[in-house]
Structures are given as C-alpha cells and as structure tokens.
Amino acid sequence: MTASIVSKTSSTQNTVTCINCNLDKFCIPKGLDHFEIGELALLVNRNNIRQKGEAIYHAGSPFRGMIALRSGSAKLISFDANGNELIVDFILPGEVLGFDGLATQTYNCTAIALETVNYCHLPAHKIDEMLTQSSCLNHLLLQRSCSQFDAQIERMMLNRRSAEERVASFLLQISERFKQRGYSELEFRLSMSREEIGNHLGIAHETVSRIFHLFQSKQLIEVRSKQVKIIDKKELFNYYTTYSLNSQK
C-alpha cells in the first residue's frame, strides 16, 4: 500500500481539499453542510495513484475506508465459486467506492483501475469516529446504501431484456454519468474492453461488438474502437423502452 501524499503547498489556494474540490456535488460530502465538509477535508488522504490493472483494494481484505476517484476509472469485481470474474460495476471519476466493505468491515469485491487513477481515501477508523459524532453522515451512509436497492432492481429489469436493450441502456447510463460530472455526454472514450462490457451486461463480447455495429448502421451511434459518439440519443432511448412492449406480463 502506498503512503498517502499530503500536499505540501502552503498557499491554501493551490491545495485541493473537499471544500474547493470540483467533485463535491457527487462525492462523499454531498449532503453535508459546510462545517462538516471542513471536518471531512481534514480526514481525507489525497493524491493516491494506481496504474492500469493495479488493485485499489482486494476482496476479503479488511475494510480500510471509502475511496473517491478524482480521475481515471475502475471496475468493481467479484468472483464466483469457480473463480470467474463478475464485473459488478464500473466506477467513473467522482464516484465513490467502498460500500461493499462498509457493513462487514471486509471488502466483498476487488477494485481494479481500468486506467491510471488518482483517488482520495477516507480511512475506516475516521469513518467510525464520524459515525458516532455526526448523525448526519450516519443518515447519509444509510441513504447511500439503500440506494443500492434501487440499483439492484434496475439491474434485475435489465437482466430480462435482450442484448440490444442492454447495450443501449449501458451506453445511455455511461453517457448520463459523464454528463453529471461535466464531461461531454455525447462523445466519450470507454475505458473498458468489449470483454468487460459483455461481462458486466451478461452477454458475450462478440455480441457487444455486433450490437455496436448494428447501432452504428442504424445511425444511432458512431464507434471507433473505444471512442463513442452518440448520434441519436432519443432513438437509443426508445430502443430500450419501446422494444419490450410484448415482454412477459
């Protein structure tokens, strides 16, 4: 594990903390008041780096705290009984990792960088401190955890849809997440491979490729390797709401 690197700049302007971080609307501080964010800022280790393919934490290892990605992306994976990898989620810049270890104090998943990442680390023992002091954070974490419930239902819904609907939904979801963080919603680079997309969606990587091609031929998107441009967002959206009209009741 690398030691956390605390900025040594004396001028506060140049020091990025939770208070002036541009990700504050999406990160852990979301929902906390100004004072609490200040408290939080003192607890966070910034500027941790991992290269592509390196793990941020491992399944089974003791909970070390929550992670907020400042740049780069990661995949959150789990392994089945036969050691097959299952990609539980992709994590984009500004998103938070670590919920899989919060309750049991042991990480259930392994987090691996898909490209070079820079992240902030809120240590576990400091989370405990905050939990006993601030009922606000407590409530916040509860809320965050419960929103997992919604995500689960969303995923169950997707799992009974066709491969085309899954891919459409995947593209729109990534687009939306980029948009919310101030990146272009219509043109972006996928940091994960077709294999990884397929794994996450429960379809073969060849199928992902074929459907990307299909969408391109239908003028819905333009794909060139990992670069994606969404041409017809509306139609892409229709793709996965309209097509299941005669699905099971």
Added chain:
Amino acid sequence: MTASIVSKTSSTQNTVTCINCNLDKFCIPKGLDHFEIGELALLVNRNNIRQKGEAIYHAGSPFRGMIALRSGSAKLISFDANGNELIVDFILPGEVLGFDGLATQTYNCTAIALETVNYCHLPAHKIDEMLTQSSCLNHLLLQRSCSQFDAQIERMMLNRRSAEERVASFLLQISERFKQRGYSELEFRLSMSREEIGNHLGIAHETVSRIFHLFQSKQLIEVRSKQVKIIDKKELFNYYTTYSLNSQK
C-alpha cells in the same frame, strides 16, 4: 388501512411481544440487547392481517414503517416502464419488509400477500425516534442495508447461469430459509405460482415447469403441484456449482 389490533389480554404470558416472539432471532430485534427489545416491543403494532392478493403497501406511497411477517408469505414487486411486473423478492414468515422505503421515505416496491399473512408493523415515526436515540439500531439498519449489496452480487451471478442452475438455486435458497425458521427444509409448499417463480428468476413459466420435471426424473426432488420434497440436496447443490466450470472467464 386497517387499524392495528393490540392484544387486550391482561396476562403477559398470553401476549406475544418481541420479547417472547419465536421469530426474534430473525426479525428486526436481531442484534439488539434485552432492554432495546423491550423498547421495541412497545412500539410495534401486532396482528395486522392481509388476505391473498391484497397489498401490504404500494410503490410510491409514503414510507409507513417496517413490516415483519409473522405468518404467511408475500412477494415484493416493482414495475418497469411498460408496467410489467418484476418480482424482486419473495418474503417468508419471520422476514422483514420495508427496506425499499427506508432511505427515500417512499416505498419503491409493492408488497402483496401470496396467502393470508399476519404481520407486525413498526411505524416510521417511531423508527426515526429510535434512530436518533439508539446508535445501535442505526448501525443495525446500515448493516442490513449493506447486506443488500451482497444479495445484488449473488443475483448478478445467478443471472448469467442457465435456467437449470437458477431453479436449483431457487429451491435450495427457499429450503435454507425455511430451515432457518424452524420449518422442514426438505419438504415444503411453495406459495407462489410457476409464473411467479419464472418472473423472479427471469425465465418462462414453462421452463420452470420443465425443469421441475427434469429434476424429478433425475431423482433430485419430488414435485406435486406446489408441494415440493427435496430428495438429493447434495446433488441439487452440485447442480449449480459444478455446471458452470466452462462458463465465461
């Protein structure tokens, strides 16, 4: 909504409360100390009844509190954009409902009785009271919510398995849950239809039927309508761990 019926017996022996309830190991009180259970017992409305097909709560309605089933079973459902029903989970006696409304203060799902149910109701405003007083309950709820995370991964795993593996897993899961609550683990009655099982597992009801028949012909189970007897639990278990050796990497 029916008014809660509080027992009018004067003798404490005849009054079932959280303190002497046989479900205390599985219900909300799990993990609370004796004093806290006593507190809880004062807050709970008991003996609420719903008939088969009736809703216990509706998606979109304000969070009214947590529900613990004392007898009977229910299904927790959600609806997709086209109004198709998705069965998120089945709830067996002694299990707790309502997590889908805890964070947002609005139920995300609809809970419907699969047969006559008798349930206890812990009102929402009393949960709030307890949350500000007892950090223990707070922590407990957080833990419960986080365990949703595990369930989600488990379900994602299942969703890339074959129909046979899904059905095997379903039977074993129900069996395990009955066992934990003191019912026979090898012989039980399924309160849900083939249609509902299929919906929950993401397969057609005909497929469920066919696989029940297949398992019977392999001497793994005996099925007669809704009555199920597990003959070879071990082999049934192998069925869904062994069969995916050459699944996707």
Added chain:
DNA sequence: CGACGCTTTGAGGAGATTCAAGACACGTGG
C-alpha cells in the same frame, strides 16, 4: 516492424422462448 491483445465478422449450434393444446386442481353451485 513484428508480436500481442483487442475487435470484428462469419457459421453453426445450443438453450430458452413462444405458441398452442391438453391435463389437472380447486372452488362453486346445483
């Protein structure tokens, strides 16, 4: 430039769905 990994594309096949028809179970009323 050559090697390796990722992506694309094709062909064949397996598994699950859909549609359709018949069997069975359960509740109702005669």
Added chain:
DNA sequence: CCACGTGTCTTGAATCTCCTCAAAGCGTCG
C-alpha cells in the same frame, strides 16, 4: 357429492436469440 368452469400446470413443436468456435483485421507498444 358430483358436475362444471376457471385458472394453473404440463407437454410438445417450431422458432429465435445468443453463444461458441474460428479466423481474419486492426492498433498499439516495445
């Protein structure tokens, strides 16, 4: 108590979607 009707369950056959295997194309990085 039996006949009847409705809804659930079973079973078969045809079809379709997606997977698997295989090979070729493309990109990237030393």
